Amino acid sequence: MQTAPNFEENKTYIFYLVMALIFADTVLYGTIVPLIPVYTEELGLTTLTIGIIFAAYSLGLLLFSMPMGILAERLGYKKVFAGGLSFLILSCLLYGTVNNGLFLAFCRFIQGVAAATTWTAGLAMIALLYPRQQGQKLGLVLAAMGVGTILGPPVGGLLYKYLGYRLMFFALALVFAAMLTVVWKLDFSFPGMVKAEAGQRSRKKLALPSNLLWLCVVVVFASSSFGMLEIIMPNYMHRHFGLDSLQIGLLFGLMGIVHGVSDAAVGLWSDRLGYSLFVYWGLLTAAAFFPLLALAPNLLLLSIAFTLLGVAIGAAITPSQPLMYEVVVAEPSRLENGGPGLAYGIYNTCFSLGMFFGPMLGGLLDRYLGLLPGLLVFSGLFVAAAFLIKFKVNKISGKTA
Known part of the structure; x- marks a missing residue:
């Protein structure tokens, strides 16, 4: 078990990791926006088709948020964070090889699944780490999300201009791979975490008030x-x-x-x-x-x-x-x-x-x-x-x- 100073230090590292993950996820979400004209011209997509493709992200988020939250408590948050980052890496690599609208929708869906994983596990982690400061910590996370949302489109435009389409997504995949390495090195074990996971394993039914x-x-x-x-x-x-x-x-x-x-x-x-x-x-x-x-x-x-x-x-x-x-x-x-x-x-x-x-x-x-x-x-x-x-x-x- 971790000593008190190490535990507090690790809490801080995990909190900033969650902020970085959500910031990076929202940046990736926005990098696609300036590429809409590229997809429209090269893939022959209409505005309606683009709208449906973008909705695939929300569909992935919608379908997998609940399952990923439950898996985080049953399997452990480190594994779920690693899975979410793996999905983000996969989505970037797939984006770099897109050649039709259906495949683009699939990439967007995978990105939504990744967001469901990192967002759900990240916010739950903050609740475990800071049960009496959730508002403050979540406010900071949402502020990071806001910055990522604003920076996403210009970052996408710059990467596309100077790296080209395929290379820009490979570069983003490397960023998420570096984050995955950090996740595996961090110690996620602490008393609150163990108790939460044990409690979930004993859960027999779901009754919503x-x-x-x-x-x-x-x-x-x-x-x-x-x-x-x-x-x-x-x-x-x-x-x-x-x-x-x-x-x-x-x-x-x-x-x-x-x-x-x-x-x-x-x-x-x-x-x-x-x-x-x-x-x-x-x-x-x-x-x-x-x-x-x-x-x-x-x-x-x-x-x-x-x-x-x-x-x-x-x-x-x-x-x-x-x-x-x-x-x-x-x-x-x-x-x-x-x-x-x-x-x-x-x-x-x-x-x-x-x-x-x-x-x-x-x-x-x-x-x-x-x-x-x-x-x-x-x-x-x-x-x-x-x-x-x-x-x-x-x-x-x-x-x-």
């Missing part, structure tokens, strides 16, 4: 909002304010930066004041900001409303992760029904559901209702989600909404 099911609905609603905004806002910004692609990208980037920075602060304060409190008020604040996007009379006010909306959505999403952990494992009677791996497996499944359906819902609302009515529908969904938090989910936290 009702407040967990309602929290799943809340997470799906909240996570669908980003995909919805990515579908309906760019055309509106172009038509009404004359923004070009670069300017629209910068505005979304500004939202992402502020969202990432605020996540760290939200995580810290939600540990102190209560997770459900932040989720509740984040949902209500976001509900108030949605219609302002359509009502803003000028670009400055639109930019302010758009950025503050990102902060509000982050205030709801960031603490919803440790809140789900509390719902699943905080009470002794529920420990037999799941652990951190299960909790974050469920969370990632719900989040990927929102990612999958958000763009489609946004497109339908924009087409049949228009911008303002469509945004009002989302306001209604967020208000309903806030009431679910207050009256259906908020049974396990001593700090109420």
